[in-house]
Amino acid sequence: MFQDITTLLLNPKAFRNVVELFVNRYIDKGITVVAGVEARGFIFAAPIALAIGAKFIPLRKPRKLPGEVISEKYDLEYGTDCLEMHVGAVQPEDRALVVDDLIATGGTLCAAMNLLERAGAEVVECACVIELPELKGRERLNGKPLHILVESR
Numbered sequence: 001m002f003q004d005i006t007t008l009l010l011n012p013k014a015f016r017n018v019v020e021l022f023v024n025r026y027i028d029k030g031i032t033v034v035a036g037v038e039a040r041g042f043i044f045a046a047p048i049a050l051a052i053g054a055k056f057i058p059l060r061k062p063r064k065l066p067g068e069v070i071s072e073k074y075d076l077e078y079g080t081d082c083l084e085m086h087v088g089a090v091q092p093e094d095r096a097l098v099v100d101d102l103i104a105t106g107g108t109l110c111a112a113m114n115l116l117e118r119a120g121a122e123v124v125e126c127a128c129v130i131e132l133p134e135l136k137g138r139e140r141l142n143g144k145p146l147h148i149l150v151e152s153r
């Protein structure tokens with residue numbers, strides 16, 4: 001049941017193709033910020049940000065970022081977790097793309113979008129490699145577009 005992206009990373013051609021699919025979609029969309037979700041989201045978000053010439057912003061688990069942060073708690077299947085973002089990383093005029101490896105219940109992406117929107121950014125879209133559609137995570141994104149490459153069952 002665990003959707004493991006590490007096998008993709010062992011194939012440089014496949015990894016490059018995945019990054020390029022996202023880059024081709026976002027290169028002309030006026031994105032100024034690519035926010036990646038710790039930990040697996042960083043793997044895809046950073047190369048996309050570099051390729052489209054946008055800022056990369058790490059959204060991290062608690063107590064990892066030095067300096068002032070804002071936080072969003074979210075529900076997991078068992079318990080809760082929290083994401084944090086640096087104050088000042090995002091400006092109100094920023095147009096953001098949120099990147100993660102996978103959407104399951106959607107709680108993580110929902111918290112990520114809340115952080116960016118609280119800082120005044122416009123979230124243009126969320127992008128993941130894999131969606132688990134049976135968990136209906138899309139429904140928690142308040143109508144925000146989600147672009148995925150693979151549907152997993």
Ligand SMILES: O=P(O)(O)OC[C@H]1O[C@H](OP(=O)(O)OP(=O)(O)O)[C@H](O)[C@@H]1O
Nearest residue numbers: 038039040100102103104105106107108
């Ligand atoms: O849609 P959701 O139900 O919120 O689940 C999706 C999240 O779960 C996984 O991360 P995890 O919290 O396991 O952390 P990791 O990336 O550090 O392994 C995955 O990388 C997503 O970030």
Ligand SMILES: Nc1ncnc2[nH]cnc12
Nearest residue numbers: 001002003004102104132
């Ligand atoms: N089925 C799954 N595989 C990998 N990561 C996940 N995060 C939440 N559900 C997951």
